[in-house]
Amino acid sequence: MTNHWVDIKNADLVLVMGGNAAEAHPCGFKWVIEAKKDRKAKLVVVDPRFTRSAAVSDYYAPIRSGSDIAFLGGVINYLLTNDKIHHDYVKAYTNASFLIDEGYKFEDGFFSGYNPEKRSYAKDTWKYQTDKDGYAKVDPTLQDPRCAFQLMKQHYSRYTPELVSKVTGTPKDAFLKVCEHIAETAAPNKTMTICYALGWTQHSVGSQNIRTMAMIQLLLGNMGMAGGGINALRGHANVQGITDMCLYSEVLPGYLAAPTDADKNWAEFVDKRTPKTLRPNQMNYGQNFSKWATSLMKAWYGAAATDKNDYAYDWLPKKDAAYDVLAIFERMHQGKMNGFLCQGFNPLASVSNKKKVGDAMAKLKYLVVIDPLATDTSEFWKPHGEFNEADPAKIQTEVFRLPANLFAEESGSFTNSGRVIQWHWKAADGPGESKGDIEIMAGLFLKLKEMYAKDGGKLPEPILNLTWPHRIAAKPSPEELLMEISGKALGEVLDPKDKTKVLAKPGEQLAGFAQLRDDGSTACGNWIYGGCWSQAGNLTARRDNSDPSGLGQTLNWGYAWPANRRILYNRASCDVSGKPWDPKRAVIKWSGTAWGGNDVPDMRPDAAPDENVMPFIMTAEGVARLFAPALAEGPFPEHYEPFETPLDRNPFHPNNPKAVSNPAARVYKGDMEVFGKAKDFPYVATTYRLVEHFHFWTKHARINAVLQPEQFVEIGEELAKEKGIANGDKVKVRSNRGFIKAVAVVTKRIKALDVDGKKVHTVGIPLHWGFKGVAKPGYITNTLTPFVGDANSQTPEFKAFLVNIEKA
Amino acid sequence: MQVTRRQFFKVCGAGLSGSSIALMGFSPAPALAEVRSFKLARATETRNMCPYCSVSCGVLIYTTGDKSKNAKADIIHIEGDPDNPVNRGTLCPKGAGLLDMVKSPNRLKWPEVREPGSSEWKRISWDDAISRIATHMKKDRDANLVEKNAEGVTVNRWNTTGFLASSAAGNEAGYLTVKILRGLGAVALDTQARI
């Protein structure tokens, strides 16, 4: 979230799309109700189902799953043709005025630079025109036909209400009604917040779904405002924190792009990741990369990382290929992996195409499951009737299962969706011999270290030199670890403006990431968490819930990264001269000498407005991007059909069969072949959560199992009638990869939609069952889902695929 | 006088005996409806967080015992933390059922192994489990860590053992995990966050 849970109460309009917060995030959704009650805010819900969020909305519009970009692109077109944008904001704070390379174009579904063999783009025309100093050229009048604003206008001019309705199935008048609601927030003192979740991310165009919305929020001037922003309602309690710690292959803690084979040494590694400033006077905060990276290497390798040895750069593994979860299972399926450890993760249930995942694990030498619960994954080898067919005698994988603790059994911090890091305290020991994840990982590591010290082996140095400054080696404490994450001085840290002033003495905790240095004098495990444990102590444990501004900022409750800032880009909540767009909801303002107010300013505190330092300090241009070259499938989001589409074409590009689905998405050999076709699988399926259950955990908890004991699917009355299915019948739902059986719930909540001249039905599939648990055993939903992901994030396409349904 | 349930606990906990409640201005009827309060008032209260969705509702966990060394704490009740600015004491049906998650009969209690081809679990000790897993890992790493790529560039990557990390673990466990894995040379790592 760029904003935070309580801030939702400051909105004038809440759009819920790509999520169902009332059901999946109930206690956060309370703030939507608060906005409705206290501010007379409106709630608009766009969803394939009339969800529990829709049930309390002011306006609901149905949409076909997988057509969100068509809808949102249509909103952009509406805002531009009806002149419902926040002009001053767009002009000053976005790259609308930036001139784009003459070679950039979009034709028949492809952007310039497409390579169909590689299914990817060369991006050499997706860039700004630059002047002799390397700065981007701009046209502040926004009239130049090559400026981003005009190109965007042209791009979305195709998204007419008629075509939008034809593709999304949303009736035209319903679409226009939603547009009207959204357009009202173009007024400088009105804001819309968007609450989305996995209903946007779990698509082969997931990242672009979100980008389209971000463009809308920029056009309306809603970014940086109280009650505005782009708000991802994330899944697990600490999914934000684990993402920040970067337990994935592309990045190191704090989103530092991980080294690859192309980065031959430290200088190259740092240089390529240090952006050149693209407009005069901008902060371009990414320039500090070397400080973050050096401090990370000092945290990991201490005295063994020096300027003489490139801060132990050789020891960092270099990435040569994709290693996202789909790629990992693909490699495993090809027999290229020997071992696999799952920590609190149940991939047999949570990854697409269960059969492929199970077959892949059967090729391993060893599998280690670290979990509080007896997960389905840990028994992939064991027959569980029709729910899991397996022959243990044929599976040679050695499987270990290690009991881990739950939240109540350990202290530590979680980071919520609003980036607020909060400390929690241990209440009791876990059952039996269970241990915390920290102790389990420490045990494995210390054993390996002992073996490498004793017997040698390949490249023992990074193992033997990894810092381990723990009072009890086998039991590092969460307090020690959070202090390491936050950062400390190794040498004296001096004030760059006045070298006689010592900001931090050796051994002291640093006050924040501004004190990090690239000369080896600081260590910090994750720069964005810098300062969360300062000399003042553990700031994540603060519990002062006072809220003097009344905006719900609670600056002394826990610690929000970065720098305890609660609303990102908050400089954009003021006009160019530093006055709040809406004085009633002022987040910060310019006092004449400094920025300050009800939040930690997202701006150099003394940057006077006439210095023209723009609010988006993390971009090299200082402004937000309407035209964004970073994404894989194009600088402007374009509608592509899901890989399994009920249509035989992309109505936006009816004559280009290669532009039906995301041209830049990665599809593995063998997976393309098992995409189902509409003639065999005519119905759109989508998966989702229920309020009574959490993923695949709560099927192990008795009360939840009592509340929702048995697997079911939802279908509309019309489809039920066509198929002769009555409420309560047992049905079989098939995709091209397998089937599940479940009870049919026939409902008014899902209606057929008219799409591109066809009637399209949706089958709704709650995802919580499996063969382990105290609920009634059920089928794993991901038996059905396709093995393809978003072209940028590789998040699997769980939300739009094809099935057939019949009475079982 | 408006007295919230929490204030009521505090007053009760301050040493008044049950029979004095009427003296505080409560009618005995609502006081008697608060039977459970007596048990909780004697319990230890610990602040924690719901581990399910990312609203991260604050919870209060009540355990028997007073945290003294030889008293084994047992969790008897979990409810919303009224001080938490986000949930202000509320919990959804998931969070309200947390006690049953903690007490699930499917909690793992000791390390186990299923040996190749076998159809059952076998209980093993932690020492045994850790040594056997570390032996597997070392053997694989020693055999497959790539020190240099075809161009002779030092790459030091180990991509034949993969790791999937939890989004339910704390920041500290996550950080230690990534530090260890990168130290070992792992590149095949991913997290639930992607999904």
Ligand code: SF4
């Ligand atoms: S109680 Fe419900 S809303 Fe709150 S964190 Fe838990 S699952 Fe989320």
